[in-house]
Amino acid sequence: MPSRAASDATSLGRLQTYWWGFLLAEIVVLISCYWYLSNRFHLPTGPMTGAERWLVLAGLVIGVELWLVRRNLGKNHRRGEKNLLPTLGIGNALTLIRGLAYALMAGFLFAPRPDGWLAWAPAILYSVACFADFFDGYLARITDHTTVLGEVLDIEFDGLGILIGIALAIQYGQLPWIYLLVGLGRPLFVWGLRLRAQRGLPEFPMTPSANRRIVAGVQMGFMMIVLWPVFAPPLTTLAALLFGGPIVVSFLRDWFVVIGRLDPASESYRRVHGATQQILFAWLPVFFRYSGAAVTALILWRVVQDRAIWFALPAPFDVIAPGITSVVFVLGAVAALTAVLGVAGRITGVVFVLVACVDALVRGLGADNGFLLITAVTLVMTGTGRFALWTPEEYLFNNQTGRRR
Template identity: 45%
Template sequence: MIDAYAGRALRRLRLRWVVAASVSVVVTALAYDQFVDRFATDLARRWLALSAVVLVYEFALLWRFLPRNRAGEELSPSLGPATLLTVVRGVLVAFLAGFLLLPRPTESLVWLPAALYGLAALLDYVDGTIARLTDHVTTLGARLDVEIDALGILIAPLLAVIYGQLPVWYLLAGAARYIFVAGKWHRRRTGKAIHDLPAGPASRILAGVQMAFLAVVLSPLLTPPEATSLGVAVLVPFLANFLRDWWHLTGRLPR
């Protein structure tokens, strides 16, 4: 009976995945039409190509994580409003990625990259709040949230470096989480101990500060000298938190 229920729930989740993916395709097509009107066709195609690659990656992650849509032991057949908001965040981050292959927007579109990432960062706060209010906090939602956060913090600094707003060394912000995950995978593969990380809000707060800073630095509000100085103040504690977590994970620091 339990297996049959889980099977039905998973089929319903996959149907919802198809609906979400289809809506995202339609929204992307509409956005592409707008880009064709604003940019040359070849530039719009570049934007579409990279945005589509990122979208495929995000929806592949969502498909992979569907069996984790659990608040307890039972698989939930509904993604829930919070996870759907996280999917929307993923679409915004994918649209931002498309700008990596374009010249920096000017005139009326100069604020668009900052607006895309700023809205994604704002929804990062909203989706967690909604998950708690609706009592639909799932392993799937938590994992997808982390993946979208990491992808945004990878893409936004790269775009800021391309725009000349930040120096190349700021790419460490985007690489930090992936280096951490690779190190954890290597320890597990080689049979080394992996210790639990301490609970606390520090990581979420620092990630929120990082996203807010990146949204501002993608806008015309900051010029490179001021952006670099402020970037140092934001990046150092962000990287220090990853180093602290690594020391906890490897047992160098007690919980």
């Protein structure tokens, strides 16, 4: 029977072979995309063409990502175990595909928004990455291949993807520059911890938080939508405030915990935290459920009186505007009812986002659709609250699907 050292050496050799395979595959994708963009992505001035600049930036990000993978191959073992697994597993493979999508997005940095369907490329790539982010952990869990390597790559790629997405949205004028602080939140957090360690200052452990995972997931969903070229300020500015605020608060709370300014075990903290939780997650959603239902009914009633009001959607949605508006109208009517009944508050909030965005696209941002957007984001963040009849989505928001019980 081979020793563990010999077994690990064999496993590491196989992992390095997989790494080289991914390197070659990503080079093929990179060259193929460059060939496609060579006659389609142009810059007004500069020493490089648009495709050449895209190739350099995307290649740099791919290099950083593959360096991270190579550096951490020795962590391809289950947490609590020491035996190195010989394969990356389907979950880690999907994480690498997610990283590739982020790299292809990064190629569009420092350049004007491309024309035609390429204007949608960053949003499409980020959407692919978001779906991969949901399924990579799920597939790793159901195949019993959750590893420390996967955890490291998940955290690093999440931070990289958010930063690239925010930078692109700021570059295209869809988000204010101050929103870059949200993308830099994790790097600044890690840098602060390293600085404290160098100075010999203590670091206190963060307490587990389901809200942290929810806020991060909602942020990814927001970035997936805000990159659509049809959205612009002031709608996106209001959305940035609503989605970015909870993230900043979450980072500040965690920072004060790790430096010892907040003690989650103290009686005073628990008392304030409990009262805050009651307000934010029990009673506030009730107000926004009923007020959101009322505003949605008002907006839909306006559409009933003049159906053509929603047909003036911007391209490319103008071609299928009647179909889109009919679907959103029906979903909005159902969501108004579920809000009153207290059914699936977070899903109701997502539908309210659709109604608010469609109305704002054709009529401009107003008090009614602006308030509905505030209502929608609040419900997605907080859930249904008190007097809820049925909340099936809470399991997905608060648990990792595929985990063995």
